[in-house]
Amino acid sequence: MFGIKSDWSLEVKDRYFTLDDYCGVEPRWCTGCGDLGILTAMHKVCREAQLLPEKIVSVSGIGCSSRLPHYMGTYGFHGLHGRALPVACGIKSRRPDLDVWVATGDGDCFSIGAAHWVHALRYNMDITIIVFDNGIYGLTKKQTSPTTPEEYLTNTHPGGSLLPPLNPLTVTLGVTNVSFVAQMVDWNPPLLYETLKAAHDHKGTSFVRIIQRCPVYMEQRSLDLQNDPADLLLLKHDDGIPVPDTVQKMFKNQLEHNPYDLGAAFTVAANTEKIPLGLLYRNPNARRYDEMTRRGLNMTDEERLKGLNEALDKFAV
Ligand SMILES: Cc1ncc(C[n+]2csc(CCOP(=O)(O)OP(=O)(O)O)c2C)c(N)n1
Ligand code: SF4
Ligand SMILES: [Mg+2]
Structure with missing residues (x-):
């Protein structure tokens, strides 16, 4: 018999x-x-936490990066361009028991999905957003995205991209009620793993921008950073992203940064000379919209009907 299902517990063998x-x-x-490296790090986070595969859902928009749900042995939703976040928030509001991960690209999130980006951050539902930022529209073959470097030759700007790139970190930090902002590169597996683990552990919306290699359409940007890590700045703090000793030695530039200090996070994010890697900001006390939308989810059918009737009675004349 079909009806409103209020018990989602599954019997799962150990x-x-x-x-x-x-x-x-x-x-x-x-x-x-x-x-590929980001996917591997996600798999490892799931394995280390022993998350139940049937309790995970990965949601994406459209793009090379948005193919990720196909590569997870879990539930997934490969959505429409720019629309991963409203889908993810909808899932979380009805199924708070699920681990919701979002895979989105720089075009998907910062361009066509920009409005959803802002509102999802403010809602601060308990979801993990991973932005695969390769600085280009990869799937549609080299068009300018909001994070394409100025003067870079693309198919939409054959004379070079005209504007300075958008700074996703300062925009994110500027949204009211934002609660977790981190940045990482895809080519440092230990740090990438620690970043995604911290993001997943955070209760609220975690926003992780990953500077991602696209050797086909944006090769030089990551090659430059890989060859000269002098442009990178490792953020360190006891409550930040744990940095293994062996990894720490790779970074010439390091900064002790308090992730609870929003002003300091802005300063670090706005510095375009040194690209910060690690946790910029966290606020464990930000309000969570999923805690509000989950109210009443476990009501019985009778309780729902009673509540509906009471609500409708208010309109009786
Ligand atoms: C509504 C709509 N507009 C445009 C497209 C074409 N389109 C598909 S993917 C894409 C850009 C993807 O770029 P990005 O989000 O950076 O992902 P990447 O491929 O680089 O991982 C565009 C413009 C579309 N599929 N749907
Ligand atoms: S290398 Fe570039 S074009 Fe190829 S799958 Fe990755 S993002 Fe897409
Ligand atoms: Mg892209």
């Missing part, structure tokens, strides 16, 4: 989940694409 349990079909990304 078992150890391996990486394979979180893998979907073979990825079709290009060789050397940074998306």
Whole structure:
């Protein structure tokens, strides 16, 4: 018999989940694409936390990066261009028991999906947003995105991109009720893993911008950063992203940064000379909209009907 389902608990046998349990079909990304490393880090976070695969849902828009749900052995939703976040928020509001991950690109999130980006940050539902920022529209073959470097030659700007790139960190930090903002590169697996783990552990919306390699349409940007890490700035703090000792040695520039200090986060984010890596900001006390939308979800059918009738009675004349 069909009706409103209010009990979502599944009987699950105790078992150890391996990486394979979180893998979907073979990825079709290009060789050397940074998306592969991000996917691997996600699989590891799921394995380390022993998340139940049937309790995970990955949501995406459209783009190379948005193919991610196919590569997770979990539930997934490959949506419409720019619309990953409203779908993710909808899922979280009805199914707060699910682990909701969002995979979105710089075009998907910062361009066509920009309005959703702002509002999802303010809602601060308990979801993990990973932006795969390769600075270009990859899937549609090299068009200018909001984070394309100025003067970079693209198919939409053959004479070079005309404007300075958008700074996703300062925009994100400027949204009311934002609660977790981090940045990482895809080519540092230990730090990438720690960043995604911290983002997943955070209760609220975690926003992680990953500077991602696209060797096909944006090769030089990441090659420059890989060859000369002098442009990178490692953020350190006891409540930040844990940095393994061996990794710390790779960074010439390091800064002790308090992630609870929004003003300091802005200063670090706005510095275009040194690209910060690590946790810029966290606010564990920001209000969560999913805690409000979950109210009443476990009501019985009778209680729902009673509540509906009471609400409708208010309009009786
Ligand atoms: C409504 C709509 N507009 C445009 C497109 C074409 N389109 C598909 S993917 C894409 C850009 C993807 O770029 P990005 O989000 O940066 O992802 P990437 O491929 O770089 O990972 C565009 C413009 C579309 N599919 N739907
Ligand atoms: S075009 Fe770029 S972003 Fe897309 S799969 Fe290939 S390397 Fe990755
Ligand atoms: Mg892109």
